[in-house]
Amino acid sequence: MTRDFARSNAIQARLHDLVPGGAHTYARGSDQYPESMSPILVRGKGARVWDRDGNEYVEYGMGLRSVTLGHGYEPVVEAVCRAIADGVNFSRPTELELLAAQDFLSLVPGADMVKFAKNGSDATTAAVRLARAATGRETVAVCDQPFFSVDDWFIGTTAMNAGIPAAPTVKFGFNDLDSLASVLEAGEIACVIMEQATALVEPAPGFLEGARALCDRHGALLVFDEMITGFRWARGGGQQLYGVRPDLSCWGKAMGNGFPISALAGKREYMELGGLRTSADRVFLLSTTHGPETGGLAAFRAVVEAYRTTDPIPRMERAGERLAQGVNTIAADLGIADHLQVAGRPSCLVFLTKDADGNPSQPYRTLFLQELLTRGVLGQSFVDSAAHTDADIDLTLEACQDAAAVYRKAIDNGTVEGLLTGRPVAPALRRTAAPRHLDDRGDG
Structure with missing residues (x-):
């Protein structure tokens, strides 16, 4: 064939x-x-x-x-078309921003405030920035899970770290409270960031609750990455499913059914540090040209409606x-x-x-x-x-x-030789272009 x-x-x-x-x-x-x-x-x-x-x-x-x-899901496409026909990006907020924020906060049990952006990395890096400002600490503890951000604080920990200065980031094991405790005890940690579950591994009984307690004991913020769990595990994410409230949570991917939108959400006491009601030095939380554009927000609201009505x-x-x-x-x-x-x-x-x-x-x-x-x-x-x-x-x-x-x-x-055409695939984040270096073979 x-x-x-x-x-x-x-x-x-x-x-x-x-x-x-x-x-x-x-x-x-x-x-x-x-x-x-x-x-x-x-x-x-x-x-x-x-x-x-x-x-x-x-x-x-x-x-x-x-x-x-699904691709081309008509209610989402129609909502986006209606919204963008009246303009996409303005110099002041639109009512759509309020409506989308209300929709989001009605779904997520652990959030008091939300700010929208376009990429997941926008949200996770804003969470790290906010945690550093709130705690006065610099080091970030990340779970040994595949991916959290394109920004230096995380990519510097991967094999694809050329051009990135050493980042004050440490790692701990998923479902391993002892390793998390050791990290928190060893240094001044601004935040602990993790996915609550992965495709292959569920949180062990008591792990998320234990992580919450350890962060409280050591004064670190607990950040849940809901990029995958949100709208796939449950519409309110892993925090709805597992019942543990983070200080901050980061969202993206399925919240727009493919349209570009992400979000940082969290407790009011932290989120307000990026606003106009704080007496402390303000945090440059999130300020993006395209974060509130109407297409992404309309897509999100249509997704919320689909989750309410079609399960x-x-x-x-x-x-x-x-x-x-x-x-x-x-x-x-x-x-x-x-x-x-x-x-x-x-x-x-x-x-x-x-x-x-x-x-x-x-x-x-x-x-x-x-x-x-x-x-x-x-x-x-x-x-x-x-x-x-x-x-x-x-x-x-x-x-x-x-x-x-x-x-x-x-x-x-005992081999794929004679059955496989060409070279094998390779990890996406690797130090060198080899083993799929582009050469006279053509496509790499």
Whole structure:
């Protein structure tokens, strides 16, 4: 089975000439997909997308988890069109800013005030800035989770830290109160920032409550990153689901169903430090040209309405449960359940790929991606949306049946050689362009 990617490959090559990395987000880069199989998309509807070569796919990942209602969800699109027809950006606040703030605070149990921005990093970095001002401390404690910000205080802790000065940032382990206690006891910590859960790991009983108590004891602010949990775990985020109130929380992704909007929310005593009611030195909290533009705010309000009236989270979870059960049954029937597995929260699934020795493997991951792509399934994960229908899951399971059979051959052979075309994918945040350096092979 083959697909033509000629037009997509040509556009991707041109993108590499004009855009560093060939994409505006590292996670969307061609090095995250099999070589010469990086579709350039032209449109989407629901859970389906189409590329420049006319190929149709069931898509997963859904805009890096930012789309929960489906591509082109009409009530959101219509609300945005109505709003922007009357202007997009003004020199004074609009009533829409008040209405959106009221909507947000009605959903989030742990917040008294909110300020909107455009990117998740806007919100997390503002939270760090605010925590430093409120506590008079500089060091930030971050959980050993994948990503929090593009800004120096976090990226300086990753392998991709060229050009970044050493940041006063320390790490602690998730579900490890002892490691958090050690970090807090060792230095003056301004804030503790974490995701309350990940796709694969739920908070252990008492962990979030213990983190809250430790922050209170040591005078550090507790910051929850709700970029993924918000509107995917629950409409009020992890703090609604798990019942622990942070000092500050950071939101983005699905709150606009793909439209650009993020938010910093928190307790009044801290948020007011960035306002006009404080006697202390003011904090430059958030001040963005596009934070309050009408399109993003209208999208957010339409998303809130959809969550009030259509209950999308159970639909995501039902589709995910069926998909995970189906793929894992396929793998078990083929005798490769120890090598290929779908795991995680049903609305945020990932696939785990291991080699013949049972070790996590990028080559085997790439082989699975390759076989899915050729059969009409696009995605670096199985993160779904409320738009994924039974027909979409059926197509995905059919593709996984054939892809798993190829995977079984690779396990039996002890190698992907002869089955995988091109070089394996590589981590998005890595020190060097190798092993997907662009050279005379063409697409990297």
